[in-house]
Amino acid sequence: MMLLPEGSFDFALQDVLNRNDHFQSVTEGDACVGKVASLLLYVEPVMADSGCLQVLQRFVSDETLQAVAIVDDKHNAVGIIDRGKISDIFLRPFSRDLLGKKAISEIMDKQPIVVDIKTGIDDVARIIIDSGVRHMVNGFIIHDRGVYVGMATGLSLLKEITHRKQRELFIMAHYDLLTGLPNRLLFKDRLLQACQNAKRLGHLLALIFVDVDRFKAINDSMGHAFGDKLLQNIASRLAASVRQSDTVARLGGDEFVIVLQNVKSSQDVCGIVGDIAEQLRQPIPIYEREIHVTTSMGIALYQDYQDSAEELVRKADIAMYEVKQRGRNGYLLYAPDMEQQDDIRMSLETQLRMAIDGGELSLYYQPQVDLKQNCMIGVEALLRWNHPNLGSISPAVFIPIAEETGLIIPIGEWALKQAVQQHLEWIAQGLPPLRVAVNISAVQFQADGFADKVRRIVADSGIDPAYLELELTESGVMSRAELAIKTLTDLRALGVKLAIDDFGTGYSSLSYLRRFPIDRIKIDQSFVRDIHNTPANEAIVKAIIALGDSLGLEMLAEGVENQQELAWIMSHHCREAQGYHFAKALSPADLRSWYAQSIVIKCP
The missing domain is CATH 3.30.70.270 (Reverse transcriptase/Diguanylate cyclase domain)
Known part of the structure; x- marks a missing residue:
């Protein structure tokens, strides 16, 4: 038999007891599992008035017997006697003569560990640790509602704890700690x-x-x-x-x-x-x-x-x-064709990181027109990536990569600073102050401290915040509406303008929309395109315009590409528009030239 070094059982046992029971339900499907009932072994007890020699003879005749419970006439456990103790006593000289006529109650251990059948194994282990390792040899007595029903040995307790530890180690190695699912x-x-x-x-x-x-x-x-x-x-x-x-x-x-x-x-x-x-x-x-x-x-x-x-x-x-x-x-x-697209995506992700510092990103600006006064009142800043080998890369390709990787946060901050600086440069070059609208990604908007970053950019640049407009998508704002309200309120307090971009393509809640401090709704170009020939689009845009009017919001139609679309938009009292009918997105220098040569009348 292998012997444990002194104190090693206490240490191993305590280590098991300190473990988290998170996965107990994974392995336990029986009411007895984890209770001393699973260790129960019925051992015929001895009455307290039984003679010592009678009990000794029982140990002699049954070599497997390690301990026996002593009970009173009501079958309540009052003590325990183990093989080691009774052997030591009767090996002494004249012990048979001295103790032969005495009751077992006079030499028994009168302080046995007695536990209820529903007691947890962990609880018994703690009791043994507190009471002394000698009880590992004696074992402990189990009763049910005060009546003796059997015993459990220290060895069986140790085996159960060892098996449990093995089960826990298996579970920890093979199952996810948070969800309990396979790992x-x-x-x-x-x-x-x-x-x-x-x-x-x-x-x-x-x-x-x-x-x-x-x-x-x-x-x-x-x-x-x-x-x-x-x-x-x-x-x-x-x-x-x-x-x-x-x-x-x-x-x-x-x-x-x-x-x-x-x-x-x-x-x-x-x-x-x-x-x-x-x-x-x-x-x-x-x-x-x-x-x-x-x-x-x-x-x-x-x-x-x-x-x-x-x-x-x-x-x-x-x-x-x-x-x-x-x-x-x-x-x-x-x-299979996804393989090539995935390789391209991974390559673009790496190159996009270098593009930020490599000066490959730039902003182009598309004019926004006041249809009532027939004049340019602002521009929308649009991000462009001019790759040295691949040429111009569409924002539809690299913006999702930037959002997924988190690169959109530094890129978005750079774009905001660049647009503000360009606005100030145009004023220095003789252009009137123009509203400059900058697209804000949902990832950027939801990042901690976004409003503070905008505040610093406004303060550091000296721009009049009334000429800075932040464009947010419906989905980006509505995904966490309550938090969005606070951020929007903080931005409005700075004096900047706020717009909902691509309106109609998301899932705005009217109750929230009323609470958002929004200045402008931008009707998505998918509804404007060929609107004069598409009844469904007509109905949607009419509803959006009516909604904007009821909320006191300014309206801007995106993607106006021809005279028919422009005529429809104007006839339904949408005051602002942008699109290829007026101009595509232009570089800063080209926008100055367009402004100087355009037939659109300049606003005073």
Whole structure:
């Protein structure tokens, strides 16, 4: 028998007891698990008035007996006698003569550990630590409502604690601490087994890569405790949306994966993923409030059995990033042409970081016209990237990359400073003060201290804040409306103008819109295009104009490209417009020339 060094059991036992019980429900499915009832062994007790020699004879005849409980006539435990003690006593000279006629109650241990059958194993272990390791040898007595029902040995207690520690170590190694879902290690094992089964049985397997949209912004603004609760809720919804034979795992952060086994077709997979997406879109209650989130999901199919498990993960990841590139909140099946797009995206991300310091970014300015006075009243600053090898790169390509990587924050701050400086330069060159509108990304707007940054830029530059307009998208403002109201109020206090860009494409709540200190609504160009021939667009724009009038907001139509569209806009009392009908986005020097030569009358 292996002996533990003195004190080593106490240390090992205390180490187990100090562990978090977070995963107890994962391994415990029985009411007895974790209770001393699971250690119960019935040992015939001895009556307190039994003779010592009678009890000694019982130990002699049963070599496996280590200890026996002593009970009174009501079957209540009053003591315990163990093999070591009774052996020591009767090995002494004349002990049989001296004790032969005495009752066992005279030599028993009168302070046994007696616990209720429902007592937790951890509690008993603590009692033993406090009472002394000798009870590990004696064991302890178990009763049920005061009546003796059996005993448990110290060895069985030690084995149970050791097994529990092993289970906890296994769980810690294979399950996510926050959500209780399988972690990356267990997921890889499950996926490998699923791939082997699919290949052997000829079944279709699907892997779905799930990423929570804009989770970092939520986590940073609402706090990590809020973010953790959100992840736990999402994990629960994902697990509830699939079969028991499927696997939902958390890889880390806000990334989850789902393994769907034995599916019939790609159409079935897309149907399942669509249902999951809809479940995740439902309001999630956290700390007495509700939050709406969306997810981007990439799907890879294991159908020709040529891919490895790692390759399947890579393809699902690529498909997920393609969804991100297309605006988030959706799902896509992996397609080979995504590989090239992913390589391009990674390359552009690296080069965009260098473009900030390399002077490759610039601002162009599109005129904004007052239709009533027929004069230019302002410009919208538009970001451009002129790559030294690739030439002009569309903002539709690099802006999503900048938002995803967080580069949009330094880029946006640079653009704001540049636009303010350009406004002042034009005044110095003889142009009248023009309103300069700068687009603000949702990521930039929701970042901590955004209003303070604007305040510093206004103060450092000396610009009259009335000529600076910040354009915000509906979705960027509405995603966290209460926080947006505070930020907008702080910005309004600086004296800058505020506009909602691309109005009509988001999900504005009228109740919130009334509370936003907004100056202008910009009607999205998708509604203006060919409006004179599109009844649906006519109805939408009429409603937007009526809404703006009721709220006392100024209106500007984007994307006016021809005389017919301009005529319709003017006939419905929209006072301001911009678009190719007037001018495309121009460099600062070209805008000065356009202003000097334009047939549009200059405002006094």
